[in-house]
Amino acid sequence: QVKLVESGGGVVQPGRSLRLSCEASGFTFGDYGMYWVRQGPGKGLEWVALIWFDGSVEKYGDSVRGRFTISRDNSKDTLFLQMDSLRAEDTATYFCARGPYDSSGYYYIDYWGQGVLVTVSS
Amino acid sequence: SYELTQPPSVSVSPGQTARITCSGDALPKKYAYWYQQKSGQAPVLVIYEDNKRPSEIPERFSGYSSGTTATLSITGAQVDDEADYYCCSTDFTGNHWIFGGGTRVTVL
Numbered sequence: 640q641v642k643l644v645e646s647g648g649g650v651v652q653p654g655r656s657l658r659l660s661c662e663a664s665g666f667t668f669g670d671y672g673m674y675w676v677r678q679g680p681g682k683g684l685e686w687v688a689l690i691w692f693d694g695s696v697e698k699y700g701d702s703v704r705g706r707f708t709i710s711r712d713n714s715k716d717t718l719f720l721q722m723d724s725l726r727a728e729d730t731a732t733y734f735c736a737r738g739p740y741d742s743s744g745y746y747y748i749d750y751w752g753q754g755v756l757v758t759v760s761s
Numbered sequence: 762s763y764e765l766t767q768p769p770s771v772s773v774s775p776g777q778t779a780r781i782t783c784s785g786d787a788l789p790k791k792y793a794y795w796y797q798q799k800s801g802q803a804p805v806l807v808i809y810e811d812n813k814r815p816s817e818i819p820e821r822f823s824g825y826s827s828g829t830t831a832t833l834s835i836t837g838a839q840v841d842d843e844a845d846y847y848c849c850s851t852d853f854t855g856n857h858w859i860f861g862g863g864t865r866v867t868v869l
Contacts, residue, residue, distance in 0.1 A: 686858040
């Protein structure tokens with residue numbers, strides 16, 4: 640079955656960096672786009688980033704563009720999120736998610752990991 | 762910036778139909794997706810491409826979209842359906858994915 644396991648979360652000071660990982664199993668990783676979505680404490684879901692199946696295209700939400708970088712290693716079935724210049728408002732649970740194509744050619748999310756908590760605080 | 766608008770809460774009695782709306786100007790041209798999130802858990806896809814249901818999702822969940830509004834219906838709602846429900850779609854450009862603010866469904 641599809642399994643997505645995030646790691647790398649923790650407490651980090653404002654302005655510092657953190658790198659999240661997501662190990663995938665149960666499907667052919669290189670056939671799918673992959674997402675990061677976050678959820679602040681007591682808040683709703685916010686799309687963070689999307690990477691094409693082959694890593695050729697990256698898309699970012701406005702609040703993280705220029706600070707976060709999504710990448711993937713298809714040989715290791717692993718997705719990454721490099722988070723630089725972290726701010727208090729980046730505090731959230733970060734979910735890794737799988738993205739198949741829909742019938743109009745756009746990606747969407749069908750499976751989610753359990754999430755990893757990132758806390759930005761001094 | 763583009764937004765998807767949902768009501769904050771919906772309350773129904775067991776066995777009734779819960780309807781959750783999602784409004785967005787691009788919905789006539791873009792698919793809507795619906796996710797269920799129970800407390801402390803990861804979201805689960807319940808409807809994709811406006812009205813398709815994953816095989817593991819109960820038949821009481823259905824969706825449709827007309828004009829600028831997509832709707833998720835839970836026919837014969839059960840206590841186990843209590844959760845937050847989020848719609849999701851892309852903006853006109855297809856370059857940004859947006860979630861609605863979420864609707865808390867209470868069944869009591």
